[in-house]
Amino acid sequence: MTAEIAVIGAGLCGNLLAILLARQGLKVTVFDRGPPPDAPEPAAGRSINLALAARGIRALEQAGVFTDIEPLLLPMAGRIVHEPGGDVRFLPYGQRRNERIWSVSRSALNRCLWEIARDRFAVDYRFTHDCIHFDAASLTATLRSDDGELAVRAGLLLAADGAGSTIRRSLEQGGRLSASEELLDHGYKELLIPADAAGEFALDPGGLHIWPRGGFMLIALPNLDRSFTATLFLAHRGQAGFESVTTDQVIGFFRDNFNDALPLLPQLQQEFAARPTGTLGTVHCEPWGHRPEPDDGRRALLIGDAAHAIVPFHGQGMNAAFEDCAEFDRLIATQGPDWNAVVPQFEAVRRDNTRAIARMALENYAEMRDTVRDPAFERRAELAFELERLFPGRFIPRYSMVMFHPEIGYAEAERRGHIQAGILAEALAAGEPAAALRLAAQLVATRLPA
Numbered sequence: 001m002t003a004e005i006a007v008i009g010a011g012l013c014g015n016l017l018a019i020l021l022a023r024q025g026l027k028v029t030v031f032d033r034g035p036p037p038d039a040p041e042p043a044a045g046r047s048i049n050l051a052l053a054a055r056g057i058r059a060l061e062q063a064g065v066f067t068d069i070e071p072l073l074l075p076m077a078g079r080i081v082h083e084p085g086g087d088v089r090f091l092p093y094g095q096r097r098n099e100r101i102w103s104v105s106r107s108a109l110n111r112c113l114w115e116i117a118r119d120r121f122a123v124d125y126r127f128t129h130d131c132i133h134f135d136a137a138s139l140t141a142t143l144r145s146d147d148g149e150l151a152v153r154a155g156l157l158l159a160a161d162g163a164g165s166t167i168r169r170s171l172e173q174g175g176r177l178s179a180s181e182e183l184l185d186h187g188y189k190e191l192l193i194p195a196d197a198a199g200e201f202a203l204d205p206g207g208l209h210i211w212p213r214g215g216f217m218l219i220a221l222p223n224l225d226r227s228f229t230a231t232l233f234l235a236h237r238g239q240a241g242f243e244s245v246t247t248d249q250v251i252g253f254f255r256d257n258f259n260d261a262l263p264l265l266p267q268l269q270q271e272f273a274a275r276p277t278g279t280l281g282t283v284h285c286e287p288w289g290h291r292p293e294p295d296d297g298r299r300a301l302l303i304g305d306a307a308h309a310i311v312p313f314h315g316q317g318m319n320a321a322f323e324d325c326a327e328f329d330r331l332i333a334t335q336g337p338d339w340n341a342v343v344p345q346f347e348a349v350r351r352d353n354t355r356a357i358a359r360m361a362l363e364n365y366a367e368m369r370d371t372v373r374d375p376a377f378e379r380r381a382e383l384a385f386e387l388e389r390l391f392p393g394r395f396i397p398r399y400s401m402v403m404f405h406p407e408i409g410y411a412e413a414e415r416r417g418h419i420q421a422g423i424l425a426e427a428l429a430a431g432e433p434a435a436a437l438r439l440a441a442q443l444v445a446t447r448l449p450a
């Protein structure tokens, strides 16, 4: 078949793209290998819930759908850190009332976007269509369904088929693209903290819970049904790793390391045995945009995780994918559907930014599982907030730039963050708080533009 626009992948990125493109009057057909989101057995997904932040919200607003999504969100104002001895500390993410991130169910968000695309914008969906190959020379996708194989060509084919993208791998095998998939030596397993006997949240739902333990950690995000989804991040190998912590040992492992969480996980052993261990990694590839041979004006473009999957420790993979969608939409709004112009411009605007968030996400793993336990972390965060109050708009903590300031690109947040980290380190070395603040203020005045 020939489509005006074909999107492969009805995940978070594919569904938002479909809405944005259809709003611009373009005819969109979306294919996914899974069943529709309202199928009785939802497709085995990635994480159960996710943190949505300002970049994602801005893209949803641009698509005119944020008010549909809002009822699905639970605010998280900071990290709630559980110490080994049972003490609990709250570390705010920001210092303004609106500086919060939002826990959302992946399946509820995906279903909501799909329903809007289908019902409001007449987007054509073909589920249980598995893309098994992509021919790089003719830009033709081969999809397999119960009815056989279907060859799909499109004026624009958007590969939104996620981190394990078949389209990216076909292009790589065809020598059209160079890619690296750097797997982390840590994996994850999801566990359920149900509502308590009274049907209430078993933990404070106002933050993201973390049990940082140096080489590994447990986190938990709240769900609308008053449960939490907990995620255990462990190395694959080694003593405190998935290869050593067997189902028989998991209760003892939790007693030793996450004792206060243990009573909240009544099905720990069963879930630990039954749930798959997920892998995490960073994908880089280039180019994202492709033209056929001979060039007949059609284009293919990798987008979202298919182009730049990252580790989840900054809670930005979906947010970055949504920002991709919004940027692509802006380019079409200003230049029309001129794919020859829009595709390379998109890649030029997004490449450095997505590389920067990939690096910052890896750095954040060390922060979440380790640095956050260090009293120096809190002193640094307090000084950073103080500087933000003294120099509004000039000094903004890096975490805040990434999570709450979508007007600052990821690459710029990383660049400014580097300068700010130097200022904080030098100032804190000056000793007591008043001296540190004086020195920090001088350094801001000389190193950060007004």
Ligand SMILES: Cc1cc2nc3c(=O)[nH]c(=O)nc-3n(C[C@H](O)[C@H](O)[C@H](O)COP(=O)(O)OP(=O)(O)OC[C@H]3O[C@@H](n4cnc5c(N)ncnc54)[C@H](O)[C@@H]3O)c2cc1C
Pocket: 008, 009, 010, 011, 012, 013, 014, 031, 032, 033, 034, 046, 047, 049, 050, 051, 052, 129, 130, 131, 132, 160, 161, 162, 163, 164, 165, 166, 188, 278, 303, 304, 305, 306, 312, 314, 315, 316, 317, 318, 319, 320, 321
């Ligand atoms: C444990 C974990 C926690 C995370 N937490 C966060 C978070 O808190 N905040 C955040 O912003 N991000 C988070 N992420 C990242 C986020 O999940 C991804 O960045 C996001 O899902 C990317 O969306 P996507 O549409 O590009 O890919 P996906 O959501 O993976 O969607 C890809 C779609 O393509 C379909 N597909 C795949 N292959 C084929 C094929 N061959 N043929 C047809 N269809 C196909 C799939 O069925 C799927 O529907 C997390 C990721 C993980 C693993």
